[in-house]
Amino acid sequence: MQKLIDKFTAFFHTSPAVAAMAPGRLEVLGNHTDYNEGFVLSCAVEQTTGFVLAPVSGTKCTVKDFRDGSEMHFDLSALDSKPPRNGSKYIIGMLNELRKRGFKPFAFNAALESHVPLSAGMSSSAALEVACGMAFCHFAGFDISKADMARAGQGVENNFLGLKTGLLDQFSSLFGKKDSIIMSDFRTVEVIGTHALPAGYCFAVINSMKKHTLVDSDYNVRREDCESAAKKLAAIYDGAKTLRDITPEQLLAAKDQLGEREFRRASHVVQECFRVKKAAELLAQNDVKSFGQLLFDSHDSSINNFENSTGELDILVDIARQDEACLGARLSGGGFGGITIHLVKQTDAPEYAQRVKAEYFKRTGIEAEVFICSLGDGARVIE
Numbered sequence: 001m002q003k004l005i006d007k008f009t010a011f012f013h014t015s016p017a018v019a020a021m022a023p024g025r026l027e028v029l030g031n032h033t034d035y036n037e038g039f040v041l042s043c044a045v046e047q048t049t050g051f052v053l054a055p056v057s058g059t060k061c062t063v064k065d066f067r068d069g070s071e072m073h074f075d076l077s078a079l080d081s082k083p084p085r086n087g088s089k090y091i092i093g094m095l096n097e098l099r100k101r102g103f104k105p106f107a108f109n110a111a112l113e114s115h116v117p118l119s120a121g122m123s124s125s126a127a128l129e130v131a132c133g134m135a136f137c138h139f140a141g142f143d144i145s146k147a148d149m150a151r152a153g154q155g156v157e158n159n160f161l162g163l164k165t166g167l168l169d170q171f172s173s174l175f176g177k178k179d180s181i182i183m184s185d186f187r188t189v190e191v192i193g194t195h196a197l198p199a200g201y202c203f204a205v206i207n208s209m210k211k212h213t214l215v216d217s218d219y220n221v222r223r224e225d226c227e228s229a230a231k232k233l234a235a236i237y238d239g240a241k242t243l244r245d246i247t248p249e250q251l252l253a254a255k256d257q258l259g260e261r262e263f264r265r266a267s268h269v270v271q272e273c274f275r276v277k278k279a280a281e282l283l284a285q286n287d288v289k290s291f292g293q294l295l296f297d298s299h300d301s302s303i304n305n306f307e308n309s310t311g312e313l314d315i316l317v318d319i320a321r322q323d324e325a326c327l328g329a330r331l332s333g334g335g336f337g338g339i340t341i342h343l344v345k346q347t348d349a350p351e352y353a354q355r356v357k358a359e360y361f362k363r364t365g366i367e368a369e370v371f372i373c374s375l376g377d378g379a380r381v382i383e
């Protein structure tokens with residue numbers, strides 16, 4: 001962070017008034033369950049996005065993006081226009097969402113940098129939303145709960161950018177805890193448990209480097225499928241509101257009343273909620289082997305039920321299955337490309353990651369990016 005502060009000072013010839021940082025996240029288990037008010041195991045990673053700012057008079061804002069050296073300029077009136085094409089859309093979107101909650105936008109010079117890989121499925125956009133949101137609110141003395149800050153970030157995606165995502169990304173970036181996997185309930189919007197990763201284990205993150213071009217619309221269509229299945233099930237089962245309320249047995253019993261695709265989408269979500277609860281028990285018992293198997297099961301369900309995997313993600317998970325060092329692997333995040341997570345012993349991780357990288361290159365001709373991830377703390381303002 002000190003580096004970013006120094007770069008800001010050199011660039012704008014003044015020191016920043018506030019600095020905030022927010023991490024990326026890994027979805028450990030509980031795929032597409034958040035907007036179904038279900039359960040998720042996730043963690044923040046040590047890769048963060050930093051955002052520093054100093055207020056200026058007038059209405060013109062400048063953001064120096066030290067990720068690529070670019071400069072973004074916008075006027076506060078941009079809050080009422082369509083989102084721009086560059087990364088300032090997340091910042092403008094956040095000002096917009098915070099304004100809806102009573103915050104008064106002001107003009108500023110800002111700088112950002114990030115170690116969260118872009119568009120890989122580690123929530124680089126949520127990290128930027130949360131980092132700038134924390135900086136704005138802290139500087140203005142605007143009181144907002146962490147859950148509402150997460151909702152504001154989700155609002156940027158839902159209302160400004162048209163992506164109907166759930167709360168997972170921003171929530172994990174805010175509530176992450178060092179060395180811990182958090183278990184969250186997205187009905188009550190709270191962390192309901194924290195689990196240490198079994199001693200000596202870590203996640204190797206391997207980026208497939210490929211993403212579908214229609215990720216946003218694919219995501220929204222999956223959400224619609226879940227919602228239409230939930231509506232039909234709610235008409236059958238009293239008190240059921242979302243897929244979170246349905247047990248695997250109830251779903252099976254209602255199979256004939258759902259479309260074939262709807263049934264598979266719902267199966268994924270219902271079973272993922274079930275797997276999350278099971279995984280929390282296994283982590284408490286330190287049963288790392290069975291926990292890992294649930295990651296593989298989740299990926300199978302992504303292939304067969306939710307159809308949000310890709311050939312490249314499947315190759316990565318297939319390589320993992322054939323390597324004894326890996327206890328479990330799956331796609332992580334929305335899917336349709338991006339990253340896979342691989343549960344391995346810390347001591348095996350560097351060599352394992354290189355083996356997977358080499359085999360992936362052999363099978364696809366693609367150079368994968370690998371990270372050995374440590375689980376980090378949630379977003380914070382640096383005093």
Ligand code: GLA
Pocket residue numbers: 027030031032033034035165166167168169333334335
């Ligand atoms: C993306 C979304 C999240 C969540 C995951 C899938 O990361 O932003 O809200 O739905 O996909 O679990």
